[in-house]
Amino acid sequence: MKRNTKINLLLLIAVAALAVLPLAFGLGDHKKEPFTGSDGEAETAITELKPDYEPWFSPLYEPPSGEIESALFSLQAALGAGVLAYYFGLRRGRRQGEQRALERQSGSTLAGTAGKSTAEGD
Amino acid sequence: MHIAEGFLPPAHAVAWGVASAPFVVHGVRSLTREVREHPESTLLLGASGAFTFVLSALKLPSVTGSCSHPTGTGLGAILFRPPIMAVLGTITLLFQALLLAHGGLTTLGANVFSMAIVGPWAGYAVYKLLRRSNVPLMVTVFFAAFVADLSTYCVTSVQLALAFPDPGSGFLGALGKFGSIFAVTQIPLAVSEGLLTVLVMRLLVQSSKGELTRLGVLVAQKQARTGTETEAVGR
Numbered sequence: 212m213k214r215n216t217k218i219n220l221l222l223l224i225a226v227a228a229l230a231v232l233p234l235a236f237g238l239g240d241h242k243k244e245p246f247t248g249s250d251g252e253a254e255t256a257i258t259e260l261k262p263d264y265e266p267w268f269s270p271l272y273e274p275p276s277g278e279i280e281s282a283l284f285s286l287q288a289a290l291g292a293g294v295l296a297y298y299f300g301l302r303r304g305r306r307q308g309e310q311r312a313l314e315r316q317s318g319s320t321l322a323g324t325a326g327k328s329t330a331e332g333d
Numbered sequence: 334m335h336i337a338e339g340f341l342p343p344a345h346a347v348a349w350g351v352a353s354a355p356f357v358v359h360g361v362r363s364l365t366r367e368v369r370e371h372p373e374s375t376l377l378l379g380a381s382g383a384f385t386f387v388l389s390a391l392k393l394p395s396v397t398g399s400c401s402h403p404t405g406t407g408l409g410a411i412l413f414r415p416p417i418m419a420v421l422g423t424i425t426l427l428f429q430a431l432l433l434a435h436g437g438l439t440t441l442g443a444n445v446f447s448m449a450i451v452g453p454w455a456g457y458a459v460y461k462l463l464r465r466s467n468v469p470l471m472v473t474v475f476f477a478a479f480v481a482d483l484s485t486y487c488v489t490s491v492q493l494a495l496a497f498p499d500p501g502s503g504f505l506g507a508l509g510k511f512g513s514i515f516a517v518t519q520i521p522l523a524v525s526e527g528l529l530t531v532l533v534m535r536l537l538v539q540s541s542k543g544e545l546t547r548l549g550v551l552v553a554q555k556q557a558r559t560g561t562e563t564e565a566v567g568r
Binding site: 218274 | 500
């Protein structure tokens with residue numbers, strides 16, 4: 212495995228660990244409902260601070276169930292991930308195409324090194 | 334950081350809307366100019382918006398025993414400067430307000446202010462500051478994304494504390510309360526966002542060197558330094 216790939220994998224593992232550790236160590240156990248959204252907790256805090264507060268506007272559309280809501284959230288993530296994947300796929304393809312064209316043009320051994328430099332930062 | 338629909342008193346909702354509007358209008362102008370002058374950057378603009386889309390849909394558990402989500406605004410702010418991120422962030426917030434009942438139209442101004450304005454600007458400021466001090470690019474990117482994420486949630490805490498001061502301890506008491514809900518929960522998530530932004534920036538450095546050089550993120554290595562400096566002035 213290339214060094215670059217290793218670092219990228221390590222970054223992903225670190226992110227996964229940060230997400231899993233609170234669950235693994237049961238950090239939500241002190242709560243009645245563990246791991247609820249902080250947005251919802253803020254709503255609860257508002258009703259504690261000002262018990263008579265009534266939201267004066269309600270959402271135009273509300274997902275009818277938790278399932279529909281999670282489906283829409285997945286849709287959001289999938290759309291984003293799809294565009295990102297398209298971007299990187301396109302870039303990779305273009306780079307390979309350019310490299311091949313270069314190799315064909317020069318026909319020498321020189322071309323192989325051009326695309327392989329993976330300098331980081333500056 | 335989404336303040337739920339109807340959960341800000343009308344006066345506050347309007348005030349945040351008025352505060353946010355000029356940033357978004359200015360952002361739309363910068364965005365159209367960018368696309369007109371550099372049509373080739375449309376793809377990367379889309380990718381930056383997509384990054385915000387993914388990250389703000391990812392609800393992650395945190396050390397406080399509650400869940401929250403990153404914002405993904407640091408990356409776009411570094412690449413295209415904060416005004417453009419104001420637009421991309423607003424689009425994400427609108428999507429969530431209209432389809433997911435997450436956030437809301439009446440609180441859009443406040444949410445835009447925290448996530449699409451203060452977050453990107455704070456991250457961008459950190460980026461510029463660290464770059465000027467010759468900190469390595471990836472370290473800079475990490476802290477810029479970290480600060481963009483965390484500052485967003487600090488602003489939300491301030492917004493809620495202003496609207497709902499504690500009857501006993503006033504604004505500061507409420508700020509402590511909302512801060513412990515939002516900001517503390519957010520710290521590990523901001524670290525995650527920093528790491529993910531570094532990952533995407535690493536992939537960009539591998540795949541889009543020319544683009545990053547044009548945007549001034551990477552310094553052209555073979556050209557004389559003056560070449561990039563004139564670009565910096567021109568922006």
